[in-house]
Amino acid sequence: MIEINQLSHHFTLGKKGQQTRLDVLKNISLHVNEGEIVSIVGRSGSGKSTLLNLISGFIHPSEGEILILDQKVSEFTEEEFADFRLKNMGFIFQSFQLIPSMTAYENVELPLILKGVSEQARKQMTLDMLKTVGLDTFKDHYPSELSGGQQQRVSIARALILEPPLILADEPTGSLDSETEADLLNFIKKLNRERGITFVIITHDDEVARIGHRTIEIADGELVKSGVLV
Amino acid sequence: MKLKDQFRFIQQNMKKNKMRVSMTILASAMSVAFLIVLASVAFGLHDTVIKDTIESPEVTQIEVAGKDIGNGNAESLSNEDIEQIEALEGVNAVTRSKQVRQETRYITEGYEINTQTIQSHFPSMKNAGMDLGEGAFPEEKDEVAVGYHFALNLLKDDVDPEEAEYGEDGHLIPEQRFSGEIIGQTFDLEFKRMQDGEEITETVPVTVTGVIEKPGREWAWDQNVYITDEKLAELEAITGTSKAMLTDPADAAEDTGYDSATVYADDLETVKSVMTSLEEEGYFVYSMVSEMSQINTLFNIAKAGLIFIGTIAILIASIGIFNTMTMAVTERAPDIGIMKAIGASPKVIKRIFLLESTYIGLIGAVIGIAVSYVISIGVNLALPLILESAFDEELPQGLQFSSIPFSLVLIAVAICLIVTMLSGMRPAKRATEIDVLKAMRREV
Structure with missing residues (x-):
């Protein structure tokens, strides 16, 4: 599913003329198999979020290559990556990233609109998806009228609506209480089991990391170990 | 993303800032109305002059003053000349x-x-x-x-x-x-x-x-x-x-x-060709059509000048559109970031903002056109009464102060759309350049 070869990334910080280079990722190589749940763990500032952003195409790598579904996405233009993301990737963010002026229904419907799905088909698909995440009765609620757990479920519904083969989650339980966290993790496992969706989850929480089939640890921008967490 | 959905998006976005958008539309409408009403005066007076000329029976007449015999000398027309002129295509009769x-x-x-x-x-x-x-x-x-x-x-x-x-x-x-x-x-x-x-x-x-x-x-x-x-x-x-x-x-x-000869052309359309033929044969000719051509040139210059002045008003209004769109991009940066993250292409983002600025311009243009027609009708009704009572003089019949032909409406709409699209370009480009991560962190 994902193949990363000798990936390095650095940021240039500071004013012009007084810039310093910060190496965030150093020579990372890893792969994620189809249907796997992979947890990427590490301390704050270890570079795990940067790795996820590189896989997502939000930033371009300084060196190395990333292949997703056998396509060298690291060479994609912004336009190409946007199209690729729409068709193949779903996102779950720590802070949900819902559009506040849109209802739950409209937020979930958004990827379908971007893909150009007809209004009639959109309506059915969105309602089905909201039902799947148990929010069909909250469809007309704005994000500010929903709890954290409900917002995250809207965010998951939006990630799943186009049935992407890969979902990238950045600290998905970071803003949730423990009960809601457990519900969400069970839901992710169910989706993986029943739909074969590949999950890459960034977390610093061992509980969350444990749902992964495999755990990759990053420290100071380098791969520390890759294996099954005990 | 379908055009229909883009429009729905735009309408939703515009509803969020009703007051600001309304003011921008109002500014566009006023500028379009200013352009149209201003130019309509030249169109109106031109129409009056042309109508007056075309309705005149002399419009198909060509006066032939004599024939060039070289060295700047002329001689009066002979019977042979008359016969030659009568034989020309488009000539109905030659009175002499x-x-x-x-x-x-x-x-x-x-x-x-x-x-x-x-x-x-x-x-x-x-x-x-x-x-x-x-x-x-x-x-x-x-x-x-x-x-x-x-x-x-x-x-x-x-x-x-x-x-x-x-x-x-x-x-x-x-x-x-x-x-x-x-x-x-x-x-x-x-x-x-x-x-x-x-x-x-x-x-x-x-x-x-x-x-x-x-x-x-x-x-x-x-x-x-x-x-x-x-x-x-x-x-x-x-x-x-x-x-x-x-x-x-x-x-x-x-x-x-x-001493004099008047050529009667078949119709208004043939006057010019008959005149050309006569000039080629060395006759000195004059007709109202040559006067009309000069009148047309003068009025066309006046029209272009007034449209240019009106365009300046639209350019000023476009600054309002630029500001509105720039603020819209800034306010919506987090939403744009989210949309880009889930797969909206920069092209779609750009198109949405361009469409929004064009939409504002178009609504402004439509309102401006409606207002212009009302003003034009009002001017045509009221101005003669005012002038007649002020100067105690009857104005010529059929005098039209303001006329808005469809071509003027098209010109105004085209100018308005071009200017509003251009003013939306920079904000639209800025929207595509929004960094996804910064936007999602609300840092934009």
Whole structure:
């Protein structure tokens, strides 16, 4: 599913003329198999979020290559990556990233609109998806009228609506209480089991990391170990 | 993303900032209305002038003043020239005339008038579709037609011409002028000839068969008498000179050319081509069409100038659109970031913002057009009343101060759309450049 070869990334910080280079990722190589749940763990500032952003195409790598579904996405233009993301990737963010002026229904419907799905088909698909995440009765609620757990479920519904083969989650339980966290993790496992969706989850929480089939640890921008967490 | 959905997006976004968007639309509407109303004055006056010209019967006429014979000299038209002109494509008729080269006097029972005598070619006048105001065209040698003002200035012979009184209309007062039926009236045409250095008075009879129509222009005056070719030939035979010139026949130069000729084109469209053909043949020509072309040029310059001034107003309004769109991009940066993250392409983002600025411009243009029509109708109704009451003068009939043709509407809409699209370009580009991560962290 994902193949990363000798990936390095650095940021240039500071004013012009007084810039310093910060190496965030150093020579990372890893792969994620189809249907796997992979947890990427590490301390704050270890570079795990940067790795996820590189896989997502939000930033371009300084060196190395990333292949997703056998396509060298690291060479994609912004336009190409946007199209690729729409068709193949779903996102779950720590802070949900819902559009506040849109209802739950409209937020979930958004990827379908971007893909150009007809209004009639959109309506059915969105309602089905909201039902799947148990929010069909909250469809007309704005994000500010929903709890954290409900917002995250809207965010998951939006990630799943186009049935992407890969979902990238950045600290998905970071803003949730423990009960809601457990519900969400069970839901992710169910989706993986029943739909074969590949999950890459960034977390610093061992509980969350444990749902992964495999755990990759990053420290100071380098791969520390890759294996099954005990 | 479908266009319909993009529009729905735009409408949702616009609803979020109703007041700001409304003010921007209002500014666009005002600028479009300003452009249209301003230019409509030039269009209105141009239409009035053109209408006046086109409706004038002279519009298909071409005056031929003479023929170029080189070295800047000209000669009057001969019968061969007339034949050549008549043979040209698009020529309906050629009327021509020769003026008798002395003042003539017409005397009937108790009345007389001194006036010019002109030989006219009546068959060609008939061909040109000319109608007499009254009566019929002369056909026999002694028959004549008289100008519209002839009878109005036919003075009683017991009144000394020095003491003749004229009314406000410029004609003789009714008590001193002829009041009977002019058609059928017989006159003695009195003229002179030179013999051995002495002027000898001669008379020949003429009978009026028709009265020429009143001249088109208010100021024009026509009290001439129009005689036939044969009558002129008679006068020439008696005087022994060309055009009955008051000269000793032995000293008189031969002058058989026509003093004036008017070419009647088939219709307005052929006037230009006939004129070109005549000019190519070396004739000196003039027609209202050449005047119209100059008028058109002048009005077109005026229109372009007024549209340019109006465009400045639209440019000023576009600053408002630029500000509105820039603020919209800044406010919506987090939403744009989320959309980009889930797969909205920069192209779609750009299109949404461009469409939004165009949409604002379009609504402004539609409102502006509606307002312009209302103002235009109001101006056309109210301004004549105001001017008439202010200056106490009646304005010419059919005078139109403001006219909004569809072409002006199209021009205004096109300018408005181009300007609003351009003003939305920069904000739209900025929207595509929004960094996803920064936007999602609310750092933009």
